[in-house]
Amino acid sequence: MARPTLISLAKELGVSRQTVSNVINAPHLVKTSTRERVREHIERSGYRPSAAARALRTNRTKIVGMRMSPVLDGINGSVMDRYLHAVTEALEERGYHPVLVTASGEQEELAALIGLYETGLIDAAMLAYTSPLDSRPAELRRIGMPFVSFGRPWGDLDAPHPWVDIDNATGVEEGTRLLRERGHTRIGFIGSSDFSMIDRDRREGWLRGMRGIDENLDELDLCVPEGIEHGFRAMRVLRDRGCTAASCGTDSLALGALGMLYESPVSGFAPAESVVGFDDSPVSAALGYSSVVQPVEQVAALLVAQLISELEDSVEMCERHVVLPSVLRARLGRGLPVRLR
Amino acid sequence: MARPTLISLAKELGVSRQTVSNVINAPHLVKTSTRERVREHIERSGYRPSAAARALRTNRTKIVGMRMSPVLDGINGSVMDRYLHAVTEALEERGYHPVLVTASGEQEELAALIGLYETGLIDAAMLAYTSPLDSRPAELRRIGMPFVSFGRPWGDLDAPHPWVDIDNATGVEEGTRLLRERGHTRIGFIGSSDFSMIDRDRREGWLRGMRGIDENLDELDLCVPEGIEHGFRAMRVLRDRGCTAASCGTDSLALGALGMLYESPVSGFAPAESVVGFDDSPVSAALGYSSVVQPVEQVAALLVAQLISELEDSVEMCERHVVLPSVLRARLGRGLPVRLR
DNA sequence: GAATCTACCTTGAACCTTCACATTAAGGTA
DNA sequence: TACCTTAATGTGAAGGTTCAAGGTAGATTC
Numbered sequence: 001m002a003r004p005t006l007i008s009l010a011k012e013l014g015v016s017r018q019t020v021s022n023v024i025n026a027p028h029l030v031k032t033s034t035r036e037r038v039r040e041h042i043e044r045s046g047y048r049p050s051a052a053a054r055a056l057r058t059n060r061t062k063i064v065g066m067r068m069s070p071v072l073d074g075i076n077g078s079v080m081d082r083y084l085h086a087v088t089e090a091l092e093e094r095g096y097h098p099v100l101v102t103a104s105g106e107q108e109e110l111a112a113l114i115g116l117y118e119t120g121l122i123d124a125a126m127l128a129y130t131s132p133l134d135s136r137p138a139e140l141r142r143i144g145m146p147f148v149s150f151g152r153p154w155g156d157l158d159a160p161h162p163w164v165d166i167d168n169a170t171g172v173e174e175g176t177r178l179l180r181e182r183g184h185t186r187i188g189f190i191g192s193s194d195f196s197m198i199d200r201d202r203r204e205g206w207l208r209g210m211r212g213i214d215e216n217l218d219e220l221d222l223c224v225p226e227g228i229e230h231g232f233r234a235m236r237v238l239r240d241r242g243c244t245a246a247s248c249g250t251d252s253l254a255l256g257a258l259g260m261l262y263e264s265p266v267s268g269f270a271p272a273e274s275v276v277g278f279d280d281s282p283v284s285a286a287l288g289y290s291s292v293v294q295p296v297e298q299v300a301a302l303l304v305a306q307l308i309s310e311l312e313d314s315v316e317m318c319e320r321h322v323v324l325p326s327v328l329r330a331r332l333g334r335g336l337p338v339r340l341r
Numbered sequence: 342m343a344r345p346t347l348i349s350l351a352k353e354l355g356v357s358r359q360t361v362s363n364v365i366n367a368p369h370l371v372k373t374s375t376r377e378r379v380r381e382h383i384e385r386s387g388y389r390p391s392a393a394a395r396a397l398r399t400n401r402t403k404i405v406g407m408r409m410s411p412v413l414d415g416i417n418g419s420v421m422d423r424y425l426h427a428v429t430e431a432l433e434e435r436g437y438h439p440v441l442v443t444a445s446g447e448q449e450e451l452a453a454l455i456g457l458y459e460t461g462l463i464d465a466a467m468l469a470y471t472s473p474l475d476s477r478p479a480e481l482r483r484i485g486m487p488f489v490s491f492g493r494p495w496g497d498l499d500a501p502h503p504w505v506d507i508d509n510a511t512g513v514e515e516g517t518r519l520l521r522e523r524g525h526t527r528i529g530f531i532g533s534s535d536f537s538m539i540d541r542d543r544r545e546g547w548l549r550g551m552r553g554i555d556e557n558l559d560e561l562d563l564c565v566p567e568g569i570e571h572g573f574r575a576m577r578v579l580r581d582r583g584c585t586a587a588s589c590g591t592d593s594l595a596l597g598a599l600g601m602l603y604e605s606p607v608s609g610f611a612p613a614e615s616v617v618g619f620d621d622s623p624v625s626a627a628l629g630y631s632s633v634v635q636p637v638e639q640v641a642a643l644l645v646a647q648l649i650s651e652l653e654d655s656v657e658m659c660e661r662h663v664v665l666p667s668v669l670r671a672r673l674g675r676g677l678p679v680r681l682r
Numbered sequence: 683g684a685a686t687c688t689a690c691c692t693t694g695a696a697c698c699t700t701c702a703c704a705t706t707a708a709g710g711t712a
Numbered sequence: 713t714a715c716c717t718t719a720a721t722g723t724g725a726a727g728g729t730t731c732a733a734g735g736t737a738g739a740t741t742c
Binding site: 003046048049050051052053055056059061063068070078080081084085088089092097098099100101102112115116118119120121227228229252282283286287 | 411569
């Protein structure tokens with residue numbers, strides 16, 4: 001037997017299709033007794049409204065497009081995973097769903113998203129990884145496609161679209177202060193040249209954490225490519241310059257630095273108490289060094305809230321520009337020691 | 342101005358909407374001159390067919406549902422990421438798109454996917470992480486929903502749906518043989534109790550790799566929970582039992598084992614040449630130990646091919662049950678040494 | 683007792699495409 | 713010329729929903 005439709009249900013119940021529709025979409029318009037009767041029949045029949053018909057009529061699919069960026073790095077990774085998962089969950093709560101897109105660059109991403117939007121397959125998009133020269137927000141606004149972005153629009157901080165970003169600095173500052181509390185005074189920063197904007201932010205956190213220490217910070221500030229080895233070498237340079245600890249832009253770098261400190265320890269300081277990393281990878285947990293956590297679950301929830309209030313002129317208002325603090329996951333430095341080299 | 346439709350285009354061109362439709366969907370039916378004229382106009386007008394209208398008529402959306410499983414583990418991770426990315430890419434090549442779903446278990450996943458299927462939002466589903474008691478294939482088949490699965494149906498290997506799986510054993514066997522080539526004769530296996538079926542497979546690979554060595558393999562075979570520390574401790578046990586090397590079920594375990602070997606080295610064997618891990622994490626690359634790679638990109642491509650041939654009765658046939666070998670990424674053992682504890 | 687209001691329900695139309703079939707034009711054959 | 717075939721294009725209908733507008737009955741107002 002064919003799947004039930006509004007019409008077939010209506011016929012069986014002896015009411016009009018609109019009444020059945022109302023029971024589903026605007027129950028308050030229907031008398032309680034009728035409503036219940038219809039509801040029960042809907043249940044029994046297993047009726048599900050046709051997404052296509054609904055979309056055709058309302059011009060909405062409740063589907064949101066987002067780019068699945070290729071895997072950058074496994075050790076720091078899982079952030080994207082966590083984010084994606086959290087977004088999916090938040091969307092589902094509101095009856096929406098994410099559809100994925102791949103792209104090899106921002107232009108391709110734009111093309112893909114716009115394509116889906118123009119066929120009416122998606123209602124909106126969620127961007128991530130914003131950068132100063134990012135043309136995506138402007139383009140999307142130009143064609144009137146709703147969107148939100150994870151990451152502030154660096155090129156134009158007054159851009160009108162909603163966004164949520166993480167203040168990478170707060171967590172790093174916290175981490176740097178933790179190092180100071182532990183007695184370190186000469187603390188370096190090892191940043192990753194691979195993530196420019198974000199890294200500037202993290203460096204800023206270190207600078208703030210170092211406030212009050214009157215030294216030439218420039219020579220304690222290193223910028224190297226991503227990777228454990230580079231962290232190792234950078235820490236050696238910092239050691240030569242008198243550092244006893246380092247705040248690192250990523251967990252790979254931190255792992256390298258930690259290895260260096262185990263190799264030539266500073267008396268009085270446990271190595272795992274002398275390093276702070278970023279992204280709270282399982283490695284940081286196992287080795288016991290502190291690391292900064294990005295609250296991506298919160299980001300996802302807020303972004304989705306923003307997006308929905310963009311799409312549905314609901315009463316519920318929400319902040320259109322939010323910066324969430326990153327926070328330190330402080331560890332006691334009592335994990336498995338690691339020695340590299 | 343409103344977005345163009347088949348009708349508006351047809352009116353402008355002085356042809357019927359069906360002709361325009363044919364230019365898009367069945368160009369061979371249209372005279373070349375007409376076709377070109379229509380094509381050009383389509384271009385200029387920026388016309389895009391309405392996904393909703395098409396879906397309503399054809400009962401197909403070209404959208405595929407799949408579950409986004411929560412992040413299990415960062416260090417071994419990125420496999421799910423890679424897979425998701427590869428699936429998305431493969432689907433896009435055929436004009437399809439993945440929509441994500443979250444669920445806290447298989448039943449919830451089923452409910453979510455079936456829900457989407459019943460509203461007609463998705464045409465099919467892609468399952469992953471199959472297990473012996475998996476009820477998903479049977480349920481989906483029962484309601485007639487097309488699907489493929491990454492992972493064989495352990496409970497019923499003759500199940501008729503298409504699937505692709507990875508033979509976890511081949512890579513581990515290869516790894517074990519590599520250890521033997523390097524001179525090891527007493528090689529342990531450290532498996533993860535967290536992934537039972539998969540782990541059985543990997544253990545099997547080790548057993549095969551050990552063929553011809555006449556020892557009591559039982560006491561060389563350890564099963565421990567996931568985690569670097571557990572790998573470390575397990576390796577210590579194996580050392581006490583005379584092992585000089587270990588094949589490990591995951592890279593976390595391998596990292597732990599490696600740390601143990603650096604702590605109490607076996608003379609004549611470089612530690613990083615005495616361990617084989619699984620999943621080729623960045624950590625394994627940095628530390629220079631060998632690791633087994635799952636060809637998830639291939640898996641994704643095959644699964645998508647199967648799925649499409651399930652959905653579209655095209656000529657193109659493809660194997661309905663495929664087992665791909667995992668392969669060893671052999672490394673020289675010349676990475677950054679690591680010492681844990 | 684007619685006019686007005688309210689609560690509830692129904693009807694016609696539209697959303698845009700594709701399917702199935704009908705029609706026309708062009709060309710060939712007897 | 714009449715007839716047939718094939719290629720090219722056109723027409724009506726259907727797919728399932730929601731919007732906008734309309735109708736009906738009963739209660740309320742003056």
